[in-house]
Amino acid sequence: MRIKRSIGGAVMALTALLATAQGEPLKIAYSDWPGWVAWEIGIQKGWFKEAGVEVEFAWMDYVESMDAYVAGKVDAVTMTNGDALVTGGTGKPSVGIIINDFSNGNDMIVGAPGIESFKDLKGKKVGVEEGFVCHLLLLKGLEVNGMKPEDITVVNTPTNETPQVLEAKAVDAIGAWQPNSGQALKAVPGAKPLFTSADAPGIIYDLLYVSGESLEKNKEEWGKVVGVWYKIVDFIKDEENLDEALEILSARVSLKPEEYEPFFKGTYILSLDEALEKWKEADGLGSVYGSSKLVDDFNVKFEVYDKSLDVTKYLDPSFTKAYAESKK
Incomplete structure (x- = not known):
């Protein structure tokens, strides 16, 4: 049953529409992985409109979502750090602006x-x-x-x-x-x-990747998306919200909350401070840069693409760092 929005909610929605009146909504393709299904919390709670940014989320199978991104049908897509290199090495480069999580047993x-x-x-x-x-x-x-x-x-x-x-x-x-x-x-x-x-924590990181064109054109709006993400993270990290979070996530993939809980626990969603640590350039799996370099070597060895890529061009910690500064 549709719930009647309050006047305050209508005002927030109007604010968001006015904020993006000059251009198209940001379009994000996301798929069935707990760290990405988590976006559903922000969608259901209206936090994007509250932040003054208009975003359209497109729910797709994982491979389909990457194909849609390469075809230019969306501005951004949720991918692993390895698959981002594949889409860049064989099709369309992207820039990771949020480290959502790393696989923790799934x-x-x-x-x-x-x-x-x-x-x-x-x-x-x-x-x-x-x-x-x-x-x-x-x-x-x-x-x-x-x-x-x-x-x-x-x-x-x-x-x-x-x-x-x-x-x-x-x-x-x-x-x-x-x-x-x-x-x-x-x-x-x-x-x-x-x-x-x-x-092997850190062997697979999951991020939000955005096209360079959209980042250049909509830097302020993507900064607001980052802010909403960490609002979602704070909600998830509060144990009092666990039941509600599982209700929202499990409904997105048509499972019962108790069925979804093991999948959720097999994904380590990063807090802001943890993400800042992973954004530090270093070798090894403790850094998204070191992990991406390992995957790049793997991709070249198995001829996924011809030659090594500069992984630093696929990662941009500035949005997370700017959000962290704004919270001080």
Whole structure:
């Protein structure tokens, strides 16, 4: 049932419309990942209008959202830091202005029954989509466990088909992210996670990426979007709001709150202070720059694109830093 807006709400809506009267609303494509579904809180609560910025969110499948961005149908898209390099190296560059989260267990290498540890994969087949983030996670698992890529056989498998190939016993393990990893664990009794993104925090960062053209034209408006994001983060981080947050997030993906909660917990949404730390330029997974350099090396090695990219051109911490300064 539609709730009647108050006079104050109408005034806020009018303010937002006037603020963007000179141009089109900002268009953001977002998809089914907890750190991105979180935008729904700001949408449902009217916080964008309250901030004086008009934003249109387009809900899409992940790959479709990137295609829409490359085609110029939206101004911004939610992507992993690795996939942002792929879209830039093969199509349209973008600039990350918000680090929403890092994967904290939702991306997994799942072993079939009888595979008790990662090292048991030696000489086995692993179904994973080559060139995607779970392939990178698999390589990291090999490194951590003192193994080499030659110790396993990679079977190139679309991520959404990995639960079926594990159930069919066509492979001994799969690499997938939620909800596919969870589906595999449900479909195959005795299957277990062998290595997850929680074992390599920072290997997969999730960001909001904006086109350079839109950033140049709408810098003030994107700054307001950053402010709304951290209002969402503050809401989520308050334990008193957890039930309401899960209600909003789960409704977006047609699940019950209790079904959605494990997905939410497998995603580490960054506070403002934590994000500022990740924005510092450094090597290693503790920095979005170091993580992106690792992915860039991976993309070149597996011929996703031809030569290394300058990852610094794909990242802009200035919006987060400016917001932090405004809060002092």
